[in-house]
Amino acid sequence: SVFSSTSSSSADTQTMSDDEDVAPAVKKSRVFYGSLEDKERERLSSEMMSSAMAGSDAVKAGIEAGNINISSGETLEMEERVSERQQEALAEFERRRRARQITVSTDDAEVKAGLRALGEPITLFGEGPADRRERLRSVLSVVGPDALKKSRKDEERAKRSQDECQQTWYHEGSTSLRDARLWLAKYSLPRAMRRLEAARAQRDVSEATRTIRQQELHKSLRNLNNFCSQIGDDRPISFCHFSPDSKMLATASWSGLCKLWSVPDCHLIRTLRGHNTNVGAIVFRPKAGIYLDQSDVSLASCAADGSVKLWNLDSDEPVADIEGHSERVSRVSWHPSGRFLGTTCYDNSWRLWDLEVREEVLHQEGHSKGVHDLSFHQDGSLAATGGLDAFGRVWDLRTGRCVVFLEGHLREIYSLHFSPNGSFLFVFFYYGHFLLTGAYDNTAKVWSHPGWTPLKTLAGHEGKVMGVDVSPDGKLIATSSYDRTFKLWLSE
Numbered sequence: 066s067v068f069s070s071t072s073s074s075s076a077d078t079q080t081m082s083d084d085e086d087v088a089p090a091v092k093k094s095r096v097f098y099g100s101l102e103d104k105e106r107e108r109l110s111s112e113m114m115s116s117a118m119a120g121s122d123a124v125k126a127g128i129e130a131g132n133i134n135i136s137s138g139e140t141l142e143m144e145e146r147v148s149e150r151q152q153e154a155l156a157e158f159e160r161r162r163r164a165r166q167i168t169v170s171t172d173d174a175e176v177k178a179g180l181r182a183l184g185e186p187i188t189l190f191g192e193g194p195a196d197r198r199e200r201l202r203s204v205l206s207v208v209g210p211d212a213l214k215k216s217r218k219d220e221e222r223a224k225r226s227q228d229e230c231q232q233t234w235y236h237e238g239s240t241s242l243r244d245a246r247l248w249l250a251k252y253s254l255p256r257a258m259r260r261l262e263a264a265r266a267q268r269d270v271s272e273a274t275r276t277i278r279q280q281e282l283h284k285s286l287r288n289l290n291n292f293c294s295q296i297g298d299d300r301p302i303s304f305c306h307f308s309p310d311s312k313m314l315a316t317a318s319w320s321g322l323c324k325l326w327s328v329p330d331c332h333l334i335r336t337l338r339g340h341n342t343n344v345g346a347i348v349f350r351p352k353a354g355i356y357l358d359q360s361d362v363s364l365a366s367c368a369a370d371g372s373v374k375l376w377n378l379d380s381d382e383p384v385a386d387i388e389g390h391s392e393r394v395s396r397v398s399w400h401p402s403g404r405f406l407g408t409t410c411y412d413n414s415w416r417l418w419d420l421e422v423r424e425e426v427l428h429q430e431g432h433s434k435g436v437h438d439l440s441f442h443q444d445g446s447l448a449a450t451g452g453l454d455a456f457g458r459v460w461d462l463r464t465g466r467c468v469v470f471l472e473g474h475l476r477e478i479y480s481l482h483f484s485p486n487g488s489f490l491f492v493f494f495y496y497g498h499f500l501l502t503g504a505y506d507n508t509a510k511v512w513s514h515p516g517w518t519p520l521k522t523l524a525g526h527e528g529k530v531m532g533v534d535v536s537p538d539g540k541l542i543a544t545s546s547y548d549r550t551f552k553l554w555l556s557e
Contacts, residue, residue: 106158109151164206169198176201182216183208238427238465245405245419245426250463252402253446260444260487282498285556286511286520289542292555294525295331298322302545304346304532310354311536314543315364316551317344323366323376329541329553337376339383340368345395351403354378362420365406367394373408387418389425398439407448411435415450417462431458431467440490442483449490451478459490501542503530509544523554 170176173194177187179201188197205213298318306315313334314326323337323344337347345367353363362384364376371390374383393411400407405426406418415436417427434453441448447468451457457471457478474492481492499520500512509523509530528547535542542554 109154160203160206164202167202167205167210169202169205171198173197179213180204182213182220241419241422241424242426245417246463246465248404249445253444253463256401257444257446257487264486279498283513283520286499288556289511289521289523289554290557291523291525291552292541293329293331293553294550295326295552296549297324297326297545297551298549301528301531301547301549302551303344305534305543305545305551306346306348306532307534307536307541307543308349308354309352309537311538311540312354313349314534314551314553315347315349316545317347317366318549319343321368323347323364325378326551328536329555331553335378335381337364337366337381337383339374339376340366340372341370343369345369345393346397348397348399350399351401365397365399367397367408369393371410373397373406389416393435395435395437396439398441400441401443401445407439407441409436409439409450409452411453413452415439415448417448427465429460429465431460432456437478438480440482443485443487447483449481449483451481451492453477457481457490457492501533501535503533503544505529507546509533509542511542523552525552526550 170179176194176198180187180197183201183204185200185204189200192200297316298320300319302316302318304317307313307328308315312328314328314331315323316326317323321338321340321342321344323340325334325337326332327334347364347366350357350363350365353361357363359378361377362375363378365373366376367373371392371394373387373390373394375385375387377384387406387408390408390410391412394408395411396409398407399405400417404419404421406420407415408418409415413432413434413436414428414430416425416429418424419426432450432452432454433456436450436452438452439448439450446461446463448460448462449457449471450460451471455474455476455478457474458467459469459471460466461468471490478492481490483490498514500514500517501509502512503509507524507526507529510519511521511523512518513520523542523544526544526546526548528549530544530546532545533543540555543551544554545551
């Protein structure tokens, strides 16, 4: 047996030696045609079928072994589930297939515009035009190629809507507005001619004479001192205004009361009761106390509740109410003719009322926020408005057009005023050849014109100065304050 075993081993050795002399078989290469995607689909499908069959066989084996108990001999069919990884792989193949079918522009500017329209960054760090183009194609394969077209349509629609909002539009006005515009044109043109004639006459005055007059005025302004101080109310005094004859001063208070004071002794003449909240302004009608009777409408006032009231000089109660404002009315202003009254409202508009026909003839929009102040040109042809949107506008009352847009302020405009010669418009109170301003630093200041250098600081109030005015005769300056007082200033 030992020898048998040895000879067998020798035979095996001989056989291996013979095999080594045989040449190895040549392995033929295989060439596959078609997409690998289809092959991968077939493999995944076979794997799923195999896993499903294996699961079914396992359930049957478990039932036969008694490990799975099903009542009345019924079998439980398990739902075929695809692994999350397989689903992701299928979704990725499908996305790549869609991406290959999407046509993307080779213009890099258009590619950036497309990415911007889809809300994607137009470029990434180290990204070139080709990479950017592929990224756009990848995004479109997810959101769909129609998303870019829809985004562009929405952008064009929004741009078209914005352009329409910025366009100036007109609508047909009422007959009363047309009549008012014609009347204003006939009223303003002769006044403009007289103003221009006065300006030409002033130009003929020698430079030396004008310089002397200006120096005398500046000297007088530097000598301004507090002439009278009076407690006007229990609440802050928000506004003050001289009568056309310079013999009275009207004040408005946050208590809702308006008062008339004699000038220059500051005695109380009458308390006007009618408002129930903060009064923003009270102004005398042109020619009040000169050509108008005591029973005629001589003053107008406004309040934070949107109320506007008209007063005469005989009664302490209003003679009429102007209704129609839904929000705060901050200022009222009389047209130089005395026929029209302008009101500014925090509903982003201002209005023009005709007292002869007793109706609103103009409701003018144009500001994006509340309108705070209004001033009429002395000719009666223009109106200037300013408000919380930091912009000013000049309106031609004869045509209704906004003829000048005033841009430059960074904050709200709370006051504006035409100069007496009609050539300048300030956002402060202007009188003659000097500028008067009131501020929240508890002072009022007088500035030279031209040059705009401070001539005098009117200090004395213990609270912010809320209103300033100059008497028509040019002798007195009035200031009203948060400290509940008003003061008169006179040059010694």
